[in-house]
Amino acid sequence: MDSFFGARSSSSAGGSWSYESLKNFRQISPVVQNHLKLVYLTLCCALAASAFGAYLHILMNIGGFLTTIACVVCMVLLLNSPVYYQRKRFGLLMAAALFEGASVGPLIEIVLDFDPSILVTGFVGTSLAFLCFSGAAIVARRREFLYLGGLLSSGLSILFWLHFATSMFGHSVATFNVEIYFGLLLFLGYMVFDTQQIIERAHLGDLDYVKHALTLFTDFAAVLVRILVIMMRNAERAEEKKRKKRS
Template sequence: MPPRRPSLFTGRAKSRNASPSNRNSIQKRRLGEDEPAAHTLRACERRGSIREGREGEREMDAFYSASSAYGAAASGWGYDSLKNFRQISPAVQSHLKLVYLTLCVALAASAVGAYLHIALNIGGMLTMLGCVGSIAWLFAVPVYEERKRFGLLLTAALLEGTSIGPLIKVAVDFDPSILVTAFVGTAIAFGCFTCAAIVAKRREYLYLGGLLSSGLSILLWLQLAASIFGHGTSSFMFEVYFGLLIFLGYMVYDTQEIIERAHHGDMDYIKHALTLFTDFVAVLVRILVVMLKNASDKSEEKKRKKRS
């Protein structure tokens, strides 16, 4: 007969019948045998908690990145959007550089024309007609004759400067700081509206063309009515502010139109620079008129206070 194996009950009975010292040794053995399993369980629990923590951090990061991306997409503005010129091809970017460089040269020529009027008093109706004739001649010359067209642009800018020379002379005689402030304000407004048009989506502001054209026609009709029936100070200032609003809108519209035309192959940087030059001068003249009016009103109030 094979020997019988001790059953669990016999082992338990033996452990019960064993002495206290033997019982302690048995318990220590069992604890020693269970310690590796306990360490393994603890390690697994720690790994699981670490994994859960990492997964939670990843989920939170994904949530915050998605929410920030959604907020930027909803608002349309952000630091990344200011650096994003992917919608503008490199060819169009180089074209815009030429346009703004030509614009700066035209503004310098206009400043020379204003100085010539202050020194020689040559500005007036003849210079205005000469400016219009130069612009018409520029549009009649073919695009490939760049030197001739560039010279006509500088001529038109020079004559434009002499035409607005009387207003600039009044500002210089009254307070030279007004002229500097008006020019800086116009440059800041031009830069801000131009950047807004460049950073915005393509064709986003082109819908303003109809509204601006309607506003410009209203302005022309108001000026025609004022020349026939006369106008007071309030109507004149309304025309000035209304025209300022219109030409600020044209800064945005013309910039996006230039970009869109360049995307379609129209790289006539001289004509585009002339368009922006017209907007810049129109805004500068109106800001200068507003500042001169405010300065004259303040000086009159001071004189009244001194008399009283």
């Protein structure tokens, strides 16, 4: 963060930030910068594969429990494959992303039937959030956000046990809201934490761009699903209010 604000203060006499401050990556070596390019390029490919998986569900109705299991299996195989089999691991990542898209396909199909603009707005909003939070982690001082790991892990544990309890004893509006909004906040935090953790691991020699892209892909997908659910609920409430006013 110091390097960011240092560039900010020296870039203009008036003290306002400039475009040069956003290009300040002095704390990131060229090797790590190249690694980040590979990570984000692989992430874009995974998002494209996921979109294709959702499209396949809309055409053939393939999304469901089996695609979710297939996605998990592909992720496990990827994480347990040797790093030097990068082509195989890249293929497993694309397969996992495709199955993930098919699994989210039913939600996307509902959104498209209700209002296609929600999907576009949700994806753009998620992309902007990802760029902002990931960018903040990149320009921040090294290890500055790594302390969030413990807090986020505790929050994820709370979310898991809450989901387990609601599946056993039934859902309510309050618990559903907690799962959606708290989960959204949690995975936004993971965008920052995972990005800085990837940078730190790359500095230590871990240049596994496929695994790192998988990490960011899961964060992106988790945020997108929650944003779509929130926007759908808000749109339904607005529609109900309009109907009440008309009647």
